[in-house]
Amino acid sequence: MQIMMDKLLKLLYCTLILFSVQGVAQTVEVCNTCEINSLKEAIQMAVAGDTILIKKGTYKEYNIVVDKPLTIKGENYPIIDGEDKGEIIRVTSDHVTIDGLFIINVGTSYTSDHAAIRVVRSEHFLIQNVVLEQLFFGIYIEKSSNGIIYHNKIIGDAQDEYNSGNGIQLWYSKNVLVERNIVQKVRDGIYLEFSDNIIINENTSTNNLRYGLHFMFSNDDLYTNNLFENNGAGVAVMFSKRIKMHHNTFRKNWGSAAFGLLLKEINDAEIKNNVFEENTVGINIEGSNRIVYANNDFISNGYAVKVLGACYANTFEKNNFLYNSFDLSYNSKINDNVFKDNYWSSYTGYDLDRNGIGDVPYRPVKLFSYVVNKTPETIILMRSLFIDIIDFSEKVSPVFTPDNLVDMTPQIKRYE
């Protein structure tokens, strides 16, 4: 009984303290003509739990350190101009909210990664409605967890890979939600390194120099409903486990080393309901095992799927392969992957028993794709009658391509 009472009392105290803190929480206003006319000053003045309201104007500041739980809110997008001198905002406290700022001119450095907003070893941060321009790194989350990055716009002007930074970077961070951001013209749109349980949803990452989205050593992440268009090389997922990729669109990643999606050393992933359209290579797979590819649309790609190196126990089912120059390319004779129930637009079989499944198995790997792998210049002979003839003879009796690589149940109608 006594213990119960103690507990209750403690709870009461806690609520009281919380209320009192909330009670004294104040709003500190910052504007060009106010008494407090810089963000740094305002942070010094404020106590934990306060809100700093920044009025419209230009504030030339950098190396701002937010070391207490504050809400920093901009009214009509005030401009924080770093004048290319270095990092602009560094958050080192839990429970910090940054909302509605327009941050420009982050300093470029070859020795340290200057960011517009950097969160260091903090939890429960919220960064929203922020616009970043002329940046080096955009939002950099370092060893921080349980935060939200929501509805920001990052527009870079990157020219070369070596002197540009990433739009949103997560490093050793867990449980972060990245949602509805727009990232353009930086090196990697969104970059994850050693970051687990991240959710990336409804972002648009376009025109970036390298990848739209890039995973390194990050596990159990989910990305859905994103659009990746016209990036240097699409999306790269490397050395990661249990990544789920659903309902994304990968478009127009053209170029000699461009992919819609690049998988390297990926295990147990799920790739479902995505659209790959007009990429040089839809999915490039290297050393990736136990991945499920289902219900994806591969439309008008150079190669829909290119398999290099050892890839085992992958399943491709219920996908649409529509008008790709090559549906599938393999560089070895061994196949341990399963292809079933796909629709192939280049399938020429028939369906006599009218059950919707073609009566003749389909062989997605053409001899010509094997030849092109060996001698890339031969691509110039594509769609030649001679090539059709050798493809046909290979189809009848496979010599160079894996003979067990067949879709036994090719669909007659495409999936809607």
Added chain:
Amino acid sequence: MLKILKYSFFDLIRSRWSYVYLLFYLLLGCVLLFLNNDLSKAIITLMNVIIILVPLIGTIFGVMYYYNSKEFTELLLAQPIKRSSIFIGQYLGVALSLSMSLVIGLGIPFALYGLFQSNEIWDFVLLLVTGTFLTLIFTALAFNIALYNENKIKGFSYSILLWLFMAVIYDGLFLMSLIAFQSYPLDSFSIGATMFNPIDLSRILILLKLDISALLGYTGAVFQKFFGTGFGLFISIGALSLWVILPVYNIYRKCRKKDF
């Protein structure tokens, strides 16, 4: 020359074979659109048909027409008409009537299907342009063969052989040489080699439109420049024109000196 062109043209237009050819394309276009329900896919299939069939029909028809109208030609030669206008006129008569069958035969079904409202109109126009080029080229080559060979059988076999060589054998040799020399830089060679075969040239021209994403996958500065810019289109059309001009010039040269 115009009179002879007109005569040959109307003679051919009235002949059964022109109608059969026209009907064939009409039927092909209708069936493809009916089966595919998709313009771009139908255009790809048509491309495969056109780059093989048009040269075949062009050569056979050209040789056949030359040999069939030989007596009439000899009659004309007795008249005070320039030799070149007789032969060039006949050549143009055949080539133009064939091209017309192609354009009308394919044009009608696609136009009815709603080509003008779609984005594929340029792909289709390119298809017709290459088809016409191929007709002009292969009819001219056929006339050349016929002019050099009095023997009908020989002429026919040479023209079939020419078609077979251009359509299949050339690409086989091309592929083998690429594989044999794969350790050398081959971009310029492979682009150069396509220039020497009009069928390959037309194929490349259509590839530029349809499979550009696959072609860009190849790392090579020469390919990038050729396929990635208007440069490739320009060069291909130029080379095709050359392929028309040179054989026609040879007809002109040969027919002036030939004994009948």
